[in-house]
Amino acid sequence: MPPSEPARDYGITMWGASSTGKTTFLAALSVALIRQRGPWRVIGADQASATQLTRLTTGLTQRRTFPPATAAVEHYRWELVGMVRRAARRRWRWLGWRHYEQLVTIPLDLVDAPGEAADQERAAPVLWDGLIENMVNSGGIVFFYDPVREFENGDAFAHTFGVLTELSQRMRDRADGRLPHYVAVCIAKFDEIRVFETAAKLGLIEEEAGDRRFPRVPGDEAKGFFEQLCDLSHSGDAEMVLSLLEQTFRPERIRYFVTSAIGFYLDPHLRVYDRDNYQNHLPPQDDGEPARIRGSVYPINVVEPILWLSQSISGEAGE
């Protein structure tokens, strides 16, 4: 690392415009891990973070409400812990591999900034600086692209460009001219009708393995889906977001995920995904109503980006 480069703490910053679902995504992480029945679970690394983890998770599951809008740059220090099956070569090689389970802990230092912080023109300096400074010090970024918001506001490129320009300026001493972060691009709100139907029309949907048969966009199609969605934007600028990301970060350090924090509705009696009755997000009918979650949450691609980022960062740190 060049001496002029500031020390990075290998945290992960959530980055996206307002109301793109950053906090809801974090709130769904614990549920997603439990639903996967895999080796991982998430715990708080300090009292404050543990309290927030509980609050966010129970808000989503018990009250079925979305988390309140984030008002400041919040730091969550969580940890992914799990018994991971490892293999080691035996002393007598002809006996093959010996398997054993090992407790692995992956630190998750997550930074959740309010969406308005990414808008340099409108954001208060303290919020803007807070977001940029945290991104500088992060090893990973979860970038949220909300196709619905882009369809309505068409401001994704403006938000992205401002932040990346500032970030590049602050980290301009990089030898290869690209930022070193790992970036998980999350095409959010896959459960929204317009997003899901677009994917369906493009023929990108496949059925998830298992009893519930939730639809999903395969990982290798996610980037293509992102490109298609950008093309559909009214602003005509969204297609530049992809290029901008790949010019700013190393392409091999960018991955695309089609995600939904709350997932599709599942009728508690049928217990199977219903193509004609899948909307889990109940938007407010008028201004005086809150948005609600219709049923249980079944997060889609929430664990994967976090796990990939944290393993990539910690792997790099260990090199």
Next chain:
Amino acid sequence: MNGEMFPVTAEWALWGKESHDAGYRLLECSDGAVRGEAFIEVLTRYSPGTLEKLPQVTVSWLPDAAQRNYVAVAIHDTEQGRYDAGGRPIVFTRYFCVPQEELAAGAVSYDAMYQEFGRYRLGAHGPEVIKAELAGSPGPAPGGQPSGLAIRVAALLLTGQPVCILGADRAGLDTRLRFLDEVMSLLPYGMRSRMSASTWASSTFSEHKLRLFFSAARRRAGDHVVTWGQPDTARIGHRYADDYRSWLLGGVPDPVTLLAGISEPMGFGQAEIAMMLERLHVSYTEPPAVALPAPMPAPAGHPATPAQESPAEASPAAPARAPDPARAMSVPEILVSCAHRLLGGNPNFLQSDLDRLEALAAEPAGAADRAHYQQIIARHRLFRADMRIRKPLQAQLYRLLLQVAFRRPLDYADYCAVHTCAGQRDDQPLHRSLLLAINPARQPDLRVQLLGLNALGERELRHTLRDKQLPPGSLISAAVSRELTVPHARIVCDIAVSDLYRRIGTVDRKALWDALVQHGYLAATFAELYPDQPDHQADQLHRLLCVTFGAKLEPEVIREVLGHPRAAPTVPLFAAVLAMADPGDVPLAERTFTRGIIGKGHFPGRVREQLLALLPPGDHLGAGPDRAPRRLIPWRPGHGHRGGR
């Protein structure tokens, strides 16, 4: 101020969202001196983060373009049926700021601002500033004392580090806001011009700028953390904070009224706090430079202190250091600070220095350091009696000075050093408060015990001696100690004789006789101590002989006493023996005395032999022919024989 209303002009801002907004923004603001950009800056700078429970109140400050200081309250709350574009409840922040000098006129509390401005619905009546009347501070309740937690928090704020209060989840908003007011009432009112605090802050918003806040958990920052309902009395470890806490606890009778009157704007920078503390006579801006003075000569007759014996051990002169309140003070600095406080107007708040000394007292100091401390104590007269401080504080001061600057327990050399430090000659007793701190009855060195008790008074001495029944051998050894100065030796000898004489008939006479034989019946000691008072010598020796042998001396005893194999008899000893001898034994006494002074006196060997040859033979030294010899029977309890007076 009690019950009085004070007119104020409040500028305001409303922060929140419209229903079509996704992000928060400034919705409206007044058209006064504070501009919209300033409102945005201060609202985001002093944000408490994402709040779960509402309403909450944040207090802060801002200057306007003309650098006029404003004190502000921000009320965070939701409104029924107000949701943003994402269907999430909108948290509105109503922000009101008032020129600090308008509030200072009535020492208006944050609670009074909240109660009044909480009634306003902003934006409904145009951008005009608000004209309102706020209730002045009621002042401290009669007999009401600030809580220990508020005192501690107020002191902690002087460190410059934020203070986080945990465990107040169940306390209501009003309680928490009033606590913020209570804390601020223990600081100069002018500090509100730079104060930021909140009744709640998100524990995961680690970058907030609040100085004082309630929270659910500690954040990752260097905050001081206190627990609601659990006042901590431990030392803070920051000079300004400890001094101030001590001052609040005992320095002034009514700090709240005094502090409410100090309304000039002032901040929490360490330089400003130093000035404030100096103004209140709490602390000194410059820590006194402490350098090792030239070693003092040992007092006449006193053994040299270890430092004087080995100058190489002396501490190097400590250079004057720049003030750094977070640095732990050294013992010399604390001692000098104590001296400054004692000279100041109200020294009762030297408690903070004593707390620092207490923390250091457990560490034993080296000989050179102790000598250094003793010099500071002497120079600044820290053992003096005329201190205008409470007796318990004075006792604590003496106790700690004795602990850090002298060996524990005190030996005789240290006792003499205490005398020197106190500026007392050996023939002058130490004052009572210092003696009580020494607690002579518990000192293992018998000389220190007897000297201290004697200085405390006849009653204490007699009481202790009666309780302890000291062995005669110990008393005689203390009395003949060559280390004692003449005034002290006289005191110890007289105490030993009078105590033994008081115990006549009950004392272990064999042990006493052995001790007297070992020390020549103390004849030489008394001759040295009272050279011009032969009658006093004779009187004391007579008492000792009475205790040891009874009222009458047998011929064998006379031979033993006056014919001591190593010590020449003195005239007062001869007089004492004569007074106790049977008339028939007087010639024996006379002959024994004569042989004694010739045989062990000043003559050189040859002359002595010639003189002894002129005297009758030794076997003519027997008792008179008319008396049968008696055998000395040591007295034992219950066996009848008692010496008479």
